[in-house]
Amino acid sequence: MLRYTEYPPRGYRVRVSTYWWTGRRAYLRFILRELSSIFVAWFVLETLFQINALAGGPSAYSDFEQFLRNPVVIASNVISFLFVLFHAVTWFNLSPKAMAVRLGGKRVPAALIAGPNYVAWVLISAGVAWLILRG
């Protein structure tokens, strides 16, 4: 009986090193892109702490702000910011590959599909910053 398994069939198998992704730049980029998700999750946790502190009142919130000024937290946020930017850029650049749009029998150039993502990114970021900073 044929059954789908997530594992390759038994028998001859080429052994791949656990560190296969260190050999080539493109592989390393792939793993770094995948690892960016850890930093995304870490910032969601920070935001949950922030929501908790906001709900706790002004003194709880100033404790949270103090926590964010800790050099270790700042360093982790610098690294997280770089990873999140890497995620954003690779995500936008993937969109032309995920969406093959054809107009008049010709494929729409990749830049025309990726471009609007960047425009939306700038506009949304500016809108969010305006809402937060307007005081």
Add this chain to the structure above:
Amino acid sequence: MAAKRSNEPFLWLLFSAGGVVAALLVPVHLFLFGLAFPLGWLPAPAHDTLLALARSPIGRIYLLVFCVLPLFHWAHRFRYTLYDGLQIKHLNELVNTLCYGGATVGAAFAVYLIWRIP
């Protein structure tokens, strides 16, 4: 034999939606709250200003989307990082449970915290 229906498309959809949120919204939040305000590059908004933004119905929905979808994005990507990257394939069920389970617990916690905003 009837194929078992896979929930992969649904999980992929959450991953993808979370990827969009993480790309469009997380950088500006991280830059402002994680770097610009703590380092004094920009004046930090007062507690009551942020509370007013967070407690409005739209603010709550925004925060819910902001927290929940990227958690499932993390779960899916991290699961495959362990699967393909480190080739931890024999612990597949455990990894799945920890990733999607962790994201579900995080999402429930987010719902609770956002619900509780006074």
